[in-house]
Amino acid sequence: MAEPELGGRxxxxxxAVVEEYVRTGEPVGSEKIAEGAGLGVSSATIRNxxxxxxxxxxxxHPHTSAGRIPTDAGYRRFVDxxxxxxxxxxxxRRAIAGFFAETMVDLEEVxxxxxxxxxxxxxxxxxxxxxxxxxxxxxxxxxLMEVGGGVLLLVVGERGRVDKLMIDRPDGLDAExxxxxxxxxxxxxxxxxxxxxQTETLKAAAAASSGERAIxxxxxxxxGEMQLGMGAQHVMIGGVANLADEAAHWRRExxxxxxxxxxxxxxxxxLLRDVTTEDVNVTIGAEHPHTGEWExxxxxxxxxxxxxxxxxxxxxxxxxxxxxxxxxxxxxVARRLSELATELGA
Amino acid sequence: MAEPELGGRxxxxxxAVVEEYVRTGEPVGSEKIAEGAGLGVSSATIRNxxxxxxxxxxxxHPHTSAGRIPTDAGYRRFVDxxxxxxxxxxxxRRAIAGFFAETMVDLEEVxxxxxxxxxxxxxxxxxxxxxxxxxxxxxxxxxLMEVGGGVLLLVVGERGRVDKLMIDRPDGLDAExxxxxxxxxxxxxxxxxxxxxQTETLKAAAAASSGERAIxxxxxxxxGEMQLGMGAQHVMIGGVANLADEAAHWRRExxxxxxxxxxxxxxxxxLLRDVTTEDVNVTIGAEHPHTGEWExxxxxxxxxxxxxxxxxxxxxxxxxxxxxxxxxxxxxVARRLSELATELGA
DNA sequence: CCTAGCACTCTCGGGGGTAGACTGCTAACC
DNA sequence: GGTTAGCAGTCTACCCCCGAGAGTGCTAGG
Numbered sequence: 001m002a003e004p005e006l007g008g009r010x011x012x013x014x015x016a017v018v019e020e021y022v023r024t025g026e027p028v029g030s031e032k033i034a035e036g037a038g039l040g041v042s043s044a045t046i047r048n049x050x051x052x053x054x055x056x057x058x059x060x061h062p063h064t065s066a067g068r069i070p071t072d073a074g075y076r077r078f079v080d081x082x083x084x085x086x087x088x089x090x091x092x093r094r095a096i097a098g099f100f101a102e103t104m105v106d107l108e109e110v111x112x113x114x115x116x117x118x119x120x121x122x123x124x125x126x127x128x129x130x131x132x133x134x135x136x137x138x139x140x141x142x143x144l145m146e147v148g149g150g151v152l153l154l155v156v157g158e159r160g161r162v163d164k165l166m167i168d169r170p171d172g173l174d175a176e177x178x179x180x181x182x183x184x185x186x187x188x189x190x191x192x193x194x195x196x197x198q199t200e201t202l203k204a205a206a207a208a209s210s211g212e213r214a215i216x217x218x219x220x221x222x223x224g225e226m227q228l229g230m231g232a233q234h235v236m237i238g239g240v241a242n243l244a245d246e247a248a249h250w251r252r253e254x255x256x257x258x259x260x261x262x263x264x265x266x267x268x269x270x271l272l273r274d275v276t277t278e279d280v281n282v283t284i285g286a287e288h289p290h291t292g293e294w295e296x297x298x299x300x301x302x303x304x305x306x307x308x309x310x311x312x313x314x315x316x317x318x319x320x321x322x323x324x325x326x327x328x329x330x331x332x333v334a335r336r337l338s339e340l341a342t343e344l345g346a
Numbered sequence: 347m348a349e350p351e352l353g354g355r356x357x358x359x360x361x362a363v364v365e366e367y368v369r370t371g372e373p374v375g376s377e378k379i380a381e382g383a384g385l386g387v388s389s390a391t392i393r394n395x396x397x398x399x400x401x402x403x404x405x406x407h408p409h410t411s412a413g414r415i416p417t418d419a420g421y422r423r424f425v426d427x428x429x430x431x432x433x434x435x436x437x438x439r440r441a442i443a444g445f446f447a448e449t450m451v452d453l454e455e456v457x458x459x460x461x462x463x464x465x466x467x468x469x470x471x472x473x474x475x476x477x478x479x480x481x482x483x484x485x486x487x488x489x490l491m492e493v494g495g496g497v498l499l500l501v502v503g504e505r506g507r508v509d510k511l512m513i514d515r516p517d518g519l520d521a522e523x524x525x526x527x528x529x530x531x532x533x534x535x536x537x538x539x540x541x542x543x544q545t546e547t548l549k550a551a552a553a554a555s556s557g558e559r560a561i562x563x564x565x566x567x568x569x570g571e572m573q574l575g576m577g578a579q580h581v582m583i584g585g586v587a588n589l590a591d592e593a594a595h596w597r598r599e600x601x602x603x604x605x606x607x608x609x610x611x612x613x614x615x616x617l618l619r620d621v622t623t624e625d626v627n628v629t630i631g632a633e634h635p636h637t638g639e640w641e642x643x644x645x646x647x648x649x650x651x652x653x654x655x656x657x658x659x660x661x662x663x664x665x666x667x668x669x670x671x672x673x674x675x676x677x678x679v680a681r682r683l684s685e686l687a688t689e690l691g692a
Numbered sequence: 693c694c695t696a697g698c699a700c701t702c703t704c705g706g707g708g709g710t711a712g713a714c715t716g717c718t719a720a721c722c
Numbered sequence: 723g724g725t726t727a728g729c730a731g732t733c734t735a736c737c738c739c740c741g742a743g744a745g746t747g748c749t750a751g752g
Binding site for chain 4: 041042043044045048063064065066
Binding site for chain 2: 696697
C-alpha cells in the first residue's frame with residue numbers, strides 16, 4: 001500500500017516527536033513541541049496533529065496521560081522524510097577523517113578498526129562484513145603441506161586474503177604424492193577466480209585416485225566457502241559495551257536474544273546482506289523478524305572496490321536511535337572504505 | 347599473612363552459606379543453615395559461627411536484618427577448602443564427552459567450540475587462549491609475495507598455525523629481489539624455533555640493503571609477536587549472552603567495563619596468562635584489579651601438548667559463581683584438550 | 693559450649709492519597 | 723475551516739505510612 005500523503009506540518013510534528021524522544025527517552029507531549037519546534041501554532045493544534053498521526057499508526061500512547069512515542073512505522077516515515085545525503089556533524093566527521101588518515105594495508109584490520117570507529121562515533125555497536133561474495137577474488141597461490149597429523153591447505157587470494165583448511169591425512173598418499181598433487185592443483189587454479197577454481201578442482205577430483213580425491217574435494221569446498229564469505233570470514237563487531245548500557249531500557253529476554261545473535265554470525269550476515277540500495281539502508285524493528293525480536297534497528301551501507309560491492313558496514317542500536325547522525329556516519333565511513341578498497345584493489 | 351585455622355564447623359557453615367547464596371542469589375539466614383546443612387546444631391549456634399566468620403572477613407551483612415553474603419575472601423576460603431579434584435556432574439560430563447567425540451582437526455576451531463561448550467555447561471561465558479608462548483613452535487615455511495599494493499609475509503608453523511603480515515612495499519625492491527629475499531629468509535629460519543628465527547632475521551636485517559631491511563625487520567617483529575601469542579592470535583569468547591542475563595544484578599558501570607574488557611583482548615590475555623598452577627586456577631573479584639572492577643571471577647586451566655603448556659581455557663562469571671561445577675567443568679575440558687592437542691601435535 | 697527465648701532493627705510490599713502531566717473536547721474566534 | 727483557549731477528565735509516578743516478616747545479637751539457663 002502506498003504511503004498516505006502527509007501535510008507538511010504533520011511531517012514536521014512527527015520529526016519533532018522522533019527527535020525529542022530519541023534525545024530524552026521520554027514520551028513527548030504537545031506542549032513541548034509547540035514551544036520547541038518553531039511551528040507558529042498552539043499546543044491545541046499540535047494535539048490535533050498528534051491524534052491524526054496516531055490514527056495513521058505513526059505514533060502510540062503508553063497510556064492516556066502520557067505523551068507520544070513513535071512506532072516503528074513512525075521511525076520509518078521519519079527516515080524516509082529525511083533529505084537525501086544529509087549533513088554529518090563536525091565531531092564525527094573529524095573522527096572518521098582521523099581514522100582514515102592512518103595508513104593501513106590489510107583490509108581485515110581496517111574493518112576491525114571500523115567497527116570500533118562506528119561504535120565510538122554513534123554510541124551503538126559497529127558492524128562490518130567482508131565481501132559478501134568472493135566472485136572476483138583471484139587465486140594467487142595454493143600450498144599443500146604436511147603439518148602435525150594432517151594436511152594443511154592454504155589458499156592466498158590476490159587481495160591478501162588467506163584461507164586455510166586442515167584435512168585428515170588420507171591413506172596411501174606419501175610426501176611425493178602430496179608434492180605432485182600440490183603442483184597439479186596450483187597449475188589448475190592459479191590465476192582463476194573462485195567459481196572457476198572450484199569447478200576445476202571438482203573436475204580434477206572426479207578423475208583422481210581415492211587418496212587425492214579426498215584432498216581435492218576438501219579444496220573445492222574451501223573455494224566454495226570463500227565465495228560465500230563464510231569459513232574464515234565473519235561478521236566483525238565492535239562496541240558491544242555501548243549496547244550493554246542501552247540494555248537497561250530493554251526487556252530482559254530481548255537483550256539475551258540480541259547478544260546471542262551477535263555471537264551467531266550467520267544471522268547478522270543475513271541481515272547485512274539484505275542491502276539492496278547502493279546508499280544507506282535502514283531496517284527498523286518489526287520490519288525484519290530479527291530486528292523485531294530485539295526491538296532494534298540496523299543502519300548499513302555497502303562499500304565497493306571499483307564498481308563491485310565487496311562488503312558492508314553498519315550499526316545496530318535501539319529503534320529509538322539517532323538516525324540522522326548514524327546514517328550520516330555510516331554513509332561517510334562506507335564512502336571512505338570504498339576509496340580505500342579501490343586504491344588497495346587497484 | 348597465613349590463613350587463620352578454622353574449626354571444621356566454621357568451614358561447613360561457610361560452605362553452606364556460599365552454596366545457598368549461589369543457588370538462590372539471596373542473603374542466607376541462620377535458620378536456613380541450621381535446618382538445611384545437616385550439622386546437628388541449633389540456629390543460635392550457627393548465629394555465633396556466622397558472627398565469627400563475619401569478624402574474620404569471610405561474610406558480610408547487607409543490613410541488620412538480612413542474612414549473610416560471602417565476601418571475596420569468603421569465596422576464596424571456600425574454594426581453597428574444596429577437596430582437590432572434585433567430582434563433575436553427570437550432565438556436564440556427558441556434554442563434554444559428546445563435544446570431544448566429534449572429530450576435529452584444527453585446534454583453532456576446537457577452541458572456538460570449546461568456548462561455546464563451556465558457556466553452555468556453566469551458564470557463564472567461556473574463554474580460550476591459544477598458546478601463551480610459541481617458544482616451541484617451529485617454522486615450517488615462510489612465503490613472501492606481492493599482493494595488492496604491498497608485500498604479504500606468511501609464516502606457517504609446524505602445528506598448522508598460520509600468521510600473516512602486510513608490509514608496505516619498500517622502494518627499490520623488484521620482483522627479482524623479492525624472490526631472492528624470500529629464498530634467503532626461508533633458508534635462515536626454516537626448521538628453527540621462534541626465538542631463533544627472530545634473532546636470525548634480525549641479524550640478516552642488520553646486514554641487508556635498505557629495501558630488504560624493512561621487510562626483514564617486519565618479519566622479525568612477526569616472529570616476536572608469534573612468541574607472545576599476539577598478532578593473529580586472540581582470546582576467543584563464547585556465550586556472552588549468558589552474562590547479559592547476569593547483568594541485571596550488577597551495577598550499570600560494572601557491566602560496561604566488563605563488556606569493554608571482553609572486547610579488548612589484551613586485558614583478558616593478561617588475566618588468563620597468570621596461570622601458575624598446573625591445575626585449575628581461580629581469580630575471585632578483588633583479588634585482581636580487573637576482576638575487582640567487574641565484580642567477577644575467572645576460573646581457568648592450562649592445557650598441554652605433551653608436557654608443554656600451549657594454551658588456556660576458562661570461564662568468566664559473577665563472583666557468586668557455582669565454583670564447584672565450573673572448576674570441575676573447566677578441569678575436564680582442559681584435560682580433554684590436552685589429550686587432543688597431544689595427539690594432534692605428536 | 694550449646695540452646696531457648698526475646699527484644700530490636702531494618703527491609704519489603706501494599707494501600708492510599710496527591711501532584712502533575714497530558715489528553716480530548718467544546719465553544720469561541722479569525 | 724482551521725485555530726485557539728479553556729477546562730474537565732484520566733492516568734501515572736511518587737511519597738508516606740504502616741505492618742509483616744526476616745534475621746540478628748544478647749542474655750540467661752542447661
